[in-house]
Amino acid sequence: MKKVAIAGLAAVLLGFGAVTAAGPTNAATQPPQVTGQIIVKFRDNGAAAGVLRQHALSEGAGIGSTGAHVVKVPANQESSLIAALSRNPAVEYAEPDEVVTAATSDQYFPRQYALQNTGQSYTNTVGTLTVPAGTADADVDAVEAWSVKTGSGIKVAVLDSGVASDNPDINPKVVLRANFSTAATNEDNYGHGTHVAGIVAASSNNTIGVAGTCPGCTILAGKVLDDNGVGSTSAVVNGINWAVSNGAKVINMSIGVRASRTLETAVNNAWSKGVVLVAAAGNGGNQSKIYPGAYPNVIAVAATDNKDAKASFSTYGASWVDIAAPGVNVYSTFPNHPFVLATQNNRSFGYDVGNGTSMSSAIVAATAALAWSSHPGATNTSIRADVESTADNIPGTGTFWAHGRVNADSAVR
Template sequence: PAGPALPSVKRPTAKPSGVFQSHRESDRIQVMPRSGAMAADSYACLAHLAGAGFEVIEELPLTGLVIVRAARADRSVQDSVSRLEAMPWVDWAAPDGIVHAAAAPNDRYYELLQWNMRAASLPEAWGITTGEERAVVVAVLDSGIRPEHEDIAGKLAGGWDFTVPGGDPDPTDEPSLDIGFSHGTHVAGIIAAATDNAVGVAGVSWGASLMPIRVLAGDGRGSEAWLAEGIRWAVANGANVINMSLGTDESPGQALEDAIGFAHSSGVIMVAAAGNDASSKVLYPASDSRVIGVSATGRYNELAGYSNYGYEIDIAAPGGNVARRYKPQDAVVSTGYIVSPSKSECGYMWAEGTSMAAPHVSGVAALVLARMGPMSPSDMARLLRDTAVDLGMPGDDSEFGAGLVNAHAAVTQSTMDRAVFAVYSPEGRVVSTVGCGSRSDRSFELQCVVEGNHYLVGWLDVNQSGDIDTGDYFNVVPIAVPSGGANVQVSQFELLYLESAAQVDSAIRGAIQSVPGAFHEPFAIDPLQMTGGRR
């Protein structure tokens, strides 16, 4: 019996172009039957394949493809394709390339312990870029680092220590027993630990280099003057991004404000931690509008109990929240250097704080720069905000800013202005394709929509395949148009990442079930009927 209508079942009209290359050759071959051939006599078609020396692996009903491989190992894929296309009932045949939707590093603690990377959509982002296309240097203004750490060694691009008179080119952290660990080493590992090396942890940007600049002494304290000097040193020595997992609750002095202005006007992106006092006062420099201020979230995307908040917050990122469940694994694991009376050694350790949240954002900024090239600090801040996953109150708020950093959306520039839209009736008829909305606050206005209950559908074709598929952004929400029709305002419309095309059907069913009394079947979506609006 026939099932309910499924969305996005448009068959390819032409043989795949090969624009998107697989990572290695597959022995699988896609076969597209001519229209109606399988319906007329599928047994004869399959028997023809078997008789010609092909093994049928699977049939895919939504695309209409038959997947085969040559029974003879000595027959090349291209030869097999030619033989298949000579069959009268075959429209086209093509190699079935192997694609990787997300990259999974082999670092020892990644899969089990690094929930924070998944929270920030980094596995999906790594399927697009690991940050190795262009050289990007992230300056870590902190307590210094331990250069001998196995996941830090080989990642360094110079550095300086401003905590000793006259300065020193060796920014090695020497934490006191009271502090107990190297704060800067932990922060640096989140940004760019050596990744996919079968040891330790994964960093956000696999390709970025680290520039440790020591502005905090062994007791975890520093001065505004050291910080101002460190910012200027980072700019002068080629840093593209400056991470500052530190701050002050005092009004900044002129020297520090001027240094921030110098870095901003020089095109260097600055990221800073909001603070860990559960206070509405965001620390400086996170509170400076020229700096991306970051609050912290826990494993469940809640605001961490310690995180500062306020209107100066731009974005949120994973920082850990142990107090929610009192489990250490709800903190963030990264590279560490642990100090005790008996011994001091490099290793891996848990820590939580907005100090851990900020480096996620710095690492994502490094990924974006590696893939897209130079970008002004203002444009970077806008991109990160406009691609964030909204949390808390709809729209921008004082706890999460624009929302949780979304690495995949950022590196693919998946902003609302690139999406297409349509309004469907319950019967599956398009009743409006005109959408006017805002890229930043994701509000939406639909024009000339007829009266009744409808569904607003949005889609961003990330891979430009022409089909709604894995890796795209999609959503559907019910809307009610009042008597007389005219224009309709949607307060916020957020597109969601598709882990599989099956989620499209689930999203439509969920939208239908959210409307009282709506008992109709899911409607089919034709991507060709969706249009972009002015945003």
């Protein structure tokens, strides 16, 4: 690791989310569905064309390996057509295509308390923001883990808003890109995906920027959110399928949406192929479930701060939230070109802090990748068990989350 002088950067502590911008996921704040399309799965695909013709519709593109299809429908008729199709015995299910949103000696390594926190009384200054070291046990022992493995050879898929091509700390780690959003390109013009990817795998020992939790890992950058941080269930499902097909050992989803049978099928298919899936628990400050985090085959991650306490914004509940990780003032990469979060939340180009279970999810996904590199003969079941069973038993364990705050060093050993 490199410890170089810290340059001040202006930052405003406004969380950018792991789920919806509104945070809580009650009925009044549920994200809307995509206009003009729905998701339909038929029991017999041979009957699809005939059933759809009855409603003046035509069959659409398949979604990943789920067997479901996106069907174009007239605007404002989504709900009525879902109801009508659901009554047809040839239809296994019809559901909305929900809107998905973002859940939120290297130069700045001293700012990365989540990776190494000595507990000393240094001041970690970002502009006018002072971030104290907190307690020594509030980090995930990443530096200690690197003495065992750094994640070399492990691909982590980041399904998000893309990864900036102009940040030299994370762009070289991207080995494949794909755009499943409605944006014109796969460039990250929102900022969330670049921040998440940097937490996972930013280059280490390169004299610039930050270090990723799994600095030897590579990134599959699946853009499922557009340039305003909004996507769809079908985009996420296609991203999952793409990630599995291209060798991802871990898929990180710092995003949130309502329950979807199509999304659950994609998650289960990925799990059956041996992939570890990790997702943000949400920033609602309540116990409301969000997906894909709440699916059984996904590790749902809550957020802690630099004193190992639950972040005030973090969604929680040990019945479905599996583990916790630092998610307050997490320093990472951002684009070096104009991006939405810079405009909305005064984030700086290049590097700055982020708050949210989005950040926590990325740390856990990277820890799973480190564990894969340390246990090459493992299965996704055993890797998940390694990550969860070795977590530190901090206050809130068993109440806010099931297994504690993740410990990378323990997981790799």
